[in-house]
Amino acid sequence: MTAHSDAHSGARSGTPRSRRERPAKPALTRAGIVAAAVEIMSAEGLGKVTMRRLAQQLDTGPASLYVYVRNTAELHAAILDELLGTVEAAPAGDDWRERLEKVLTSYTDVLFSHRGLAQSALVARPSGPHYLRLLETLLALLDEGGVPPGQAAWGIDLLLQCATATAAEHATRDRDAGAQDDWDGLSAAVRGASGQTHPRLAGLADEVLSGEPEARLSWGFRTLINGILHTPVPADEAQD
Amino acid sequence: MTAHSDAHSGARSGTPRSRRERPAKPALTRAGIVAAAVEIMSAEGLGKVTMRRLAQQLDTGPASLYVYVRNTAELHAAILDELLGTVEAAPAGDDWRERLEKVLTSYTDVLFSHRGLAQSALVARPSGPHYLRLLETLLALLDEGGVPPGQAAWGIDLLLQCATATAAEHATRDRDAGAQDDWDGLSAAVRGASGQTHPRLAGLADEVLSGEPEARLSWGFRTLINGILHTPVPADEAQD
DNA sequence: ACCTGAACACCGTTCAAGT
């Protein structure tokens, strides 16, 4: 039926029309690749963000991605910085300690709520704009609290390390069957510790295992803040 | 030349003699598997400890290992606990803070000196005998320092988390080319931060990036110890 | 019970060749 018009307009092969009528392969760009990667990660977790899977999503071959991305690690780092853009800025008004805790908790939540992201953040040092913004925010809050600059400079690393490690720990615990077993194993081992060979551990088993994740994380932050406030850096580092 | 005696003693096929004369396949056991795994890890890093590689080493097929080991994660956890046996016990005599720092430093060194081990320790909660012994040691030292038990019980997690994360960070930085790039990237980004948009970061760039790993780790431990000493756990957790 | 061959369903990365 449409043979006639096809012969008319589509004579020189179908290429020109399919260029306009299909949503078609958008040209590859780094931004497009990262966006597609974030999409896969949100839907299926970072573990599914592989070069091959991503290439498939973008309707190309894995080799093509290497024009825009050095390797899988760099791709994961780019995803991380992208998601770091959603960390809430410090709310005004509250006590600086509370605001600091809120920013760190928001950071932890972002890592926690994307499967696999926290584990990757432990290893991939990010250096994107969103990460720098976060560092600036933390330094500003510590400064507001009167923390000496040298201590603040070293302290932000400790705070982020604690947040990241905690998110990773709980993310695996909640979502990975094997990790749940690990934790059950530890908890059984601690409770089963003999008072003969492990007197303090046996005595403190309940306390060691107690506490909601939120309560422990919050205590961790407050503990770090107190420590940072009270622990001077070595003399030869304190230049200011 | 030996044909006659061969015909004599080896008549019913070669099997009985090869049972005695070859070092031959030692029977598979969990301990043997873990030992072979530790060997591979020491020589080539945890990344090479795969089911297939290990099976090859043990002259069998990968499927055979699943009789003794649930999966790769469990295998890695077993290796970790094995290596934890080499963490030095606290030396007597010194100040409790120094002894605590020494044990934690030794733990960090063990993780650090085995390629890939620290990263795996961040994710795999160990529960083996050597890990329990380490927990006991830490609790004993904190007790000696008069740290309230509830704070000690939560604090050991923070201390080990800090040690593990630091080891992982430096292990990747030193040995993985890509990770070195990551770090160079961060350091360039921090130094390049604009005073307009990131005033504190720009002002503290040198301090943020300063310090030998050892100095920062030591400061981290002291900061945590001070924090643990000064931060009470929430009232409903402090039961004793 | 223990062990295995073979298969299933994947990986990252490179490279010569094409446009």
Place this chain on the structure above:
DNA sequence: ACCTGAACACCGTTCAAGT
């Protein structure tokens, strides 16, 4: 310059079949 097919060198895990 950008993109690709095809290959290389691997993975973890399962399962039916053998001993």
